Amino acid sequence: MHRKEFLRTTLAAMATLALPRARAATNGWPNRPINYVVAFPPGSNTDVLGRIVAQHLGDALRTSVVVDNRPGATGMIGSAYVAKAPADGYTLLGASIASHAINPSLFRNMQYDPVRSFQPVTIIGMNGNTLVVRQESPYRSVADLIADARKRPGAIAFASSGIGTTQHLSGVLLEQMAGVKMVHVPYSSRSALPDVIGGQVDFMFEGPTVVPHVKGGKLRALAVTSPRRLESLPDVPTMMEAGVAGYQVQAWQAIFAPAGMPADILDKLYRAIADVLKQPKVLAQLRDMGVEPSGMPPREFAQFQQAEIRRWAEVVSKAGIKTEG
Template sequence: MNRRTFVAAGLTGVASAVACAFGITPRSVRASVDTWPSKQINYVIAFAPGSNSDVLGRIMAQKLGEALKDNVVVENRAGATGMIGSAYVAKAPPDGYTLLGASIATHAINPSLFKDMQYDPVASFQPITIIGMNANTLVVSNESRFKSVQDIIDAAREKPGTISYASSGIGTTQHLSGVLLEQIAGIKLVHAPYSGRSAIPDVIGQQVDFMFEGPTVVPQVKGGRLRALAVTSPQRLKSLPEVPTMQEAGVKDYEVQAWQAIFAPAGTPRPIVDKLYQALAQIIHSPDMQARLEGMGVIPSAMSPDDFAVFQKKEIAKWGDLVKSTGTKVE
């Protein structure tokens, strides 16, 4: 490249940067947006098959593919409380062809638990939307001796450190739901993190005493394999109206709500972000999807990218305070 070509290329790059700063989309970017998507979109889910993120992600991927008239392929990259999949997407090209199905754990709780996450939950990503909010449900095997939350508390007080609960990993809301119960009830439980696989079969088989889990347990409860003792939201769920809240079950001031969301790599062109959000919001607001999500115990959201960015920062601060106050550490 001669000096004149080098200078011209440099000026073109500066012009593009200035144009983007003032909200002017460069012609090359406009052309790419006009033809987007022109190939398969990879929807990376940071958790194992069967998890809440996986179930909701697969529903959204199918609907998104139909809306965009192109293939949206799901790929599970589970492990390290969602950090493996998140780090993968953080390093992907910001062209709209790689999305992340993430959660409150990967993008709000993990920063207060892990020193080396290999990604910045804010700077490495472009928020697209929150699919919905959900409570966790405290469940035991249908054959369990525990008939109420108070039964678990009484057993834990009688024999501290003998009652176990499962979660999908350290730092997830399922884990912190147990930590909060310990703190409020003044008990000591044994935490069994199931990173990379579902704990539901072991709870059904009573290898673990109980667990807090999201929407994926609703079919198991309705099918009679699990018994729901309480939900962690301040109100009862439409999907399980007969199940009391933790506060109604006698655990004062108890509340935990999680969320499932979609991110893109930081630097994804705003027109593509807007096109993605518009398609996803339309899907989430559709009557059939609203009914489907509510039936799973999920409160539909479709929060805008800008509002989501503000909300995420508040969530990082909120959960950081809880982790600090309970002394929770990664073992």
């Protein structure tokens, strides 16, 4: 046998022998704890949903799923950490619409690519924001708010938890679709709700954490940004029902892995999470928070994420929002 042909034959045989070992190693996943990195602070929607999933996912996979909060820079610190981790299924990322759809249009110097650096696994759930005003506010409807904003351009202020958040962009989208100009007041270090309740700021869009304040009579809800009414606030109309045709904003919390995760691990992981999201106890927990469970498959999620990046890039560009990062 010619030397080159002998080498080709030998290498091919070695590769064939190696395949069963590689498959066996992959099929043994997981055989140690999984690190679930949450890119936002404890108590955030991303953190709360991540902990709910992690607890049940550990039971399903018969291992520990350890939540590791690495907050900062609107989710970029934790995301950058996971982007550099091995793609072996032992490091996952709890992320959101902010870190993986809005940030790309706001920051020039991100240390990760929200698409190429990650393997989308699934969306845990989606939630709309609720437009709230103080209980004594003269605004009884979204139409009242828009009418006053048209009469007094730049006089009405809305709060958010920071530039580029869905609370901020919910207000920006209202400005764009209603043709009004308002003042944005970002609160990055503390909650804006006390100032909305006290009347220092006219209104804000806020996520599930606002529901108890509405039910407790401290705030009045004018509308929700989701396509359907919330089960937790069934009497509150959607923004579309309130007269803003086509208006829809849904925040989402999701799970990513480092790019290059083996397909069989991805499949096993996704199926386990999808099963967790179907459990009655988990469904009840999410819906009590005003979160609609998802379980979107990885390929569909990847397409959805890219569509979201394009959508928010257009909103940010049109609004001329600038950041220092």
